[in-house]
């Protein structure tokens with residue numbers, strides 16, 4: 001991976017996840033600068049050798065690549081700090097949900113090459129999944145750098161249409177929370193059935209990890225086949241799945257994912 005100076009604007013969960021992945025992959029800490037208004041998160045990054053600052057303008061000035069990683073509702077305020085700087089020679093990467101390339105261009109008029117990235121928190125363990133969309137001003141170099149950045153923390157896919165970013169949000173950006181909700185429900189019911197909380201959690205999460213690995217290791221098998229392999233005729237799994245079906249689990253999942261997309265679209269008009 002090319003070694004450029006990367007400025008992360010906002011040093012929260014996702015920035016920390018990406019920086020840890022970069023460092024693990026051998027990226028030099030002194031080539032990274034992170035900004036945040038408060039000290040705590042910066043101190044944790046400084047311990048890793050990363051440069052830190054409270055000053056967005058200062059960080060952006062030196063950077064070759066600027067990663068915008070603040071909450072969508074704070075994006076305009078953060079960008080205002082360096083909106084009058086010449087960004088035309090810098091690659092701008094935004095990981096924010098609900099902030100379009102058009103909006104970024106309005107907030108940062110001199111920006112040219114812009115990549116929108118939609119990552120997820122498993123990036124922290126280098127098992128992230130990210131969707132990337134590059135605007136027409138991005139050259140091969142810009143695309144390669146953005147891809148390398150996210151490959152340091154997981155897998156990536158390129159998107160041809162910017163609108164697909166919202167489908168990525170619903171499918172892999174937000175979905176770790178769907179699975180945690182499912183795990184919480186399973187752990188709770190296992191406890192209700194008499195298991196202790198630690199055992200209930202271990203049984204639930206290890207089963208989910210194993211199932212995910214089976215799906216990944218068997219790309220030639222349809223997910224339906226993997227499900228059927230567990231489901232003995234007239235057995236326990238069939239009884240459980242029947243309840244999911246009665247309550248229209250697939251419909252619930254569809255509606256939840258549509259709600260995520262609708263909120264992303266709404267955010268595009270709000271922020």
Ligand SMILES: NC(=O)C1=CN([C@@H]2O[C@H](COP(=O)(O)OP(=O)(O)OC[C@H]3O[C@@H](n4cnc5c(N)ncnc54)[C@H](O)[C@@H]3O)[C@@H](O)[C@H]2O)C=CC1
Pocket residue numbers: 009010011012013014015035036037038041056069070071072074077078095096097118119120121173174
């Ligand atoms: N958390 C997640 O699972 C995912 C988040 N995202 C996107 O990533 C972005 C960041 O999310 P998180 O890391 O979860 O949020 P976070 O709240 O953990 O981090 C944002 C950080 O930005 C700092 N900040 C606020 N105003 C600032 C300013 N003017 N200048 C510099 N820093 C400022 C905050 O103090 C905070 O530490 C959001 O736009 C979100 O849509 C994308 C995919 C997944």
Ligand SMILES: O=C(O)[C@@H]1CCC=N1
Pocket residue numbers: 097169173174
């Ligand atoms: O909840 C959110 O808005 C962000 C985007 C995807 C995951 N977290």
